[in-house]
Amino acid sequence: MNRNEFVEELCSRTSLTKSQATESMNAVLAILTERMAARDKVQFTGFGTFEAKYSPLRKARNPQTGEKVSIPAGYRPSFKAGKSLRGKVNEAQK
DSSP states (O other), rough: OOHHHHHHHHHHHHSSHHHHHHHHHHHHOOOOOOOOOTTOOOOOTTEEEEEEEEEOOEEOOOOOTOOEEEEEOEEEEEEEEEEEHHHHHHTTTT
């Protein structure tokens, strides 16, 4: 599902117009991005938690060339699924 398909689905489930749904989705994504950039957690109970986690400098190997490379330290976006979301995803596989 891409962004446009998501907006269409949002419109079909709510009374929002396409432009309102797009604006709402953009606002939610902007808030998530800003809060994660500020190193805050954004938690939706049952759905999951978005946060920026620190990852120290590490060594890796380029699989094509075998050359050793350094991956710089920094913050990486992270999402941890909540119990309800994990349950729904696992139900869908049965």
